[in-house]
Amino acid sequence: METGLRNRVAIIAASSKGIGRATALALASEGTHLALCARNANALDQVAEEARHLHGVEVYTETFDVAEDDRVRQFADAVHGRFGNIDICVTNAGGPPAKSFAETTMAEWDRAYQLNLRSIVSFAQAVLPYMQQRRWGRLITITSIAVKQPVPELILSNSVRTGVLGLVRSLATQYGPDNITINNVGPGYTATDRVKELAQTNAQTSGRSASEYESEVAKDIPLGRLAKPEEVADVIVWLASERASYITGQTILVDGGLYRGL
């Protein structure tokens, strides 16, 4: 299937590991030039090298925290300066800690808002005017199955991320006339460091080992296993491609059937 992604330019936020990394490499394999960020340089540089070496694309990287909106704007401007356009923007960030409601602090609520809702606003503000100029664009947010079905012990994620759905649906309406599609991808349990982190937190409270936690989680998933990050990335690539030109304002879960709603 021709994706039309060759020589497009994509920002992929929080892309040195996990789902962000898999998305960067999947887009690179389609010939898309990349602009990547994360807080730490080592893993980020490795992804950039892999994309250049394996797929011959250009890669621009910067290290910063996506909660810093001035850095997000500077990054987008630098990407535009370097490549001349920004076609695709995939927003992403680390997830908030797993805690019961009673354990959460106001500082953690503020941080979850900054990371998992406000950072998306920053990226949208920074990239949409560039996409409007060219009357083509794809904004894709990575959230979680939590936007449809609350996940136990993830009260911060369950609460803050639902705001992304309102943002995505509203922006899709506003920017549709500019030929910009705006969609959200909600991963279910995906085999990355994030799940290892959740397994460790769970082990401290329940006494179950990390592998027992993962087996327990997998029992509830109709496909009987966690996702590979590449399986989430493939859906993001499709949404970014010409093949998804009439899809906007949607949330697509990549959860192996875990969400039971209609």
Ligand SMILES: NC(=O)c1ccc[n+]([C@@H]2O[C@H](COP(=O)([O-])OP(=O)(O)OC[C@H]3O[C@@H](n4cnc5c(N)ncnc54)[C@H](OP(=O)(O)O)[C@@H]3O)[C@@H](O)[C@H]2O)c1
């Ligand atoms: N894995 C799952 O099962 C799952 C399920 C549902 C939702 N999600 C959500 O999907 C997102 C990605 O998850 P993942 O599993 O791919 O996580 P991951 O493997 O832990 O990778 C997180 C990536 O984000 C970067 N990052 C984290 N915080 C950042 C920040 N403040 N600013 C810039 N970069 C940042 C990390 O690099 P640095 O540390 O160097 O910054 C790393 O590259 C998270 O929001 C997660 O909660 C994951």
